[in-house]
Amino acid sequence: MVVCWLLGNGCLFSWNSMLTIEDYYAYLFPDYHPSRVLTLVYQPFALITLAILVYHEAKINTRRRNLFGYTLFFISSLLVLVLDLATSGKGGIGTFIGICVISAAFGVADAHVQGGMIGDLSFMLSDFVQSFAAGLAASGALTSGLRLITRAAFEDSKDGLRKGAILFFAISSFFELLCVLLYAFVFPKLPIVKYYRSKAASEGSKTVSADLAAGGIQVLQGAEAEDESKRMKRLSNKELLMQNIDYALDLFCIYVLTLSIFPGFLSEDTGSHSLGSW
Template sequence: MGHTTAAAAAAATTTTTNTTDGGDSESISLLQAEKIPKDSFHLAYLIYFTLGTGYLLPWNAFITAVDYFSYLYPDASVDRVFSVAYMVVGVISLLFIVFYAHKSDSYIRINVGLALFVVSLLVVPIMDVVYIKGRVGIYDGFYVTTAAVALSGIADALVQGGIIGAAGQLPDRYMQAVVAGTAASGVLVSFLRIFTKAVYPQDTSGLRQSAILYFIVSIVVMIICVVFYNVAHRLPVIKYYNDLKTQAKNEQEEKGVLTGALWRSALFNIVGRIKWYGFGILIIYVVTLSIFPGYITEDVHSQTLKDWYPILLLTSYNVFDLVGKSLTALYLLGNANVAIGSSFARLLFLPLFWGCLHGPEIFRTEVPVTLLTCLLGLTNGYLTSVLMILAPKTVQLLHAETAGIVMVLFLVVGLAIGSIVAWFWVI
């Protein structure tokens, strides 16, 4: 698919936008749609879904294996150190990417990020077999593991920013695929936790085997992601939209818009256009991370389900998060104001979950906590998907990638703030 076709399609898009007669506009839109290659066997959709699943697995592997790391390094605050290393490095990396995305190729960024993911994931199992061997208190291993977590933070910024940015240039269904994939990652990890708890003994050997399994599964999925991503660029439907972007970029470069002060002005304009979408995403994750997973794993207890209770609650959240992110494939809320307002309305979850600890006895049973947890996941998933789909469509095609990366930056900042609030807000 060459630039001529892309230019024709771009011209058709412009004509459609500027036509005031409804019949003419509809016929031009149909003509343009006929030129768009089909996504045969939904392969591009499946690839973007898999990529969304993949880029969250490394973090999930590190944090899910935290029990094993805490056993190896009893004097270290493993979960806090990992969170700080991952979040801080990720945010700094994303800031660099936002400012320099127009000068770099997302194809290279994503491939480099996927390679860094594989390297960081290999560190733990190799070091365990060759050096640590299940021994306690070898803190050189902790420092190396923390460095691997930080490396994953860089990789996450490269891959997540690139994938969300790339999906922002495509039709809505591909962003929905990526976002749903991120939820599928949580579901996969939850089922892995259930499997390892049911199969492996809850002792040193069992913790070690569980941790190694998490990393092996993540490495396999990441290698699949590398193959899938490089296949995606050969698919006609992806090539079509990449050609459209290239055509638009060439036109802007001829005008000098992508250089110096003009680019900085364009960047501030992009942020201005999507800022409320970004604040909606930010508050979604401030609320979610204030409650999940800390409240669920530490604050609630069940005499009946015992230590299975938090695992089942985590699984319930992840399953309903996936349901919410999949619902936008059936119905997409088109009113951004409603979606943003609903994001802020989720602040009501804070007093509701507080009531499940300190309210009447009936609220402190398994059923209300489980229902609220499912609703927390469902709203998190649906509203995230809606805002991530709508935001890149508010800017020109050329700037859709940057808009997607900025949205990821808002999301990561929301995760960081939510994680901090979770430490200080004692339910």
């Protein structure tokens, strides 16, 4: 449960980190509207990548998909640090384009991890999915709290805004590396995870073979595996969509509402408030 919570947290930690330090980017790129542009870059890459993965999901190695996503999160978080240090915290169109590319990479990583992990955990207990979703929700509060701490720590120092952002993304990079290690070496060896993945394989799933191998479990081969898979008929993507059309519409409405508020409305909220620069 704790591992699922941490993996869920890591799924959005990097992206929330980028959103949370937009006060620094607004200072660094005052003419480029980073609060709006970064999200507009992120969303299409996430959506297109997710659509491709959904279409080919029955043939995709789930373990490689999730490992790729978490690794990309880690590398991208690290690149934010490298880019800032390489440019000495200076703005400019080149640096902003680099940040946009990293934002797009976050979108690609999120499409790999979030859908892959939900699908992976759906083979198991519903408590695992709930823990993962709780981690997703907690990542926003956690990154906001960390940002307040890192900003307050350097508030009175020279170049404090930049120092706080650097420390913040250093923490983010470390956390994403932790998620890579957890998923690669800890999660597949948990007894309950091995049990449910074995059960999924026996019911015809073809995407868990690498996960079972990582957990030290032999999978059925040849005719025996084919006989097992024939017992369970897999629905097509269209059939799955039609059976769950109400959930699909719910998700669509939730995303429209969410994006209308953040970054939509909040990005345009330029009024004066008592908290000042905070």
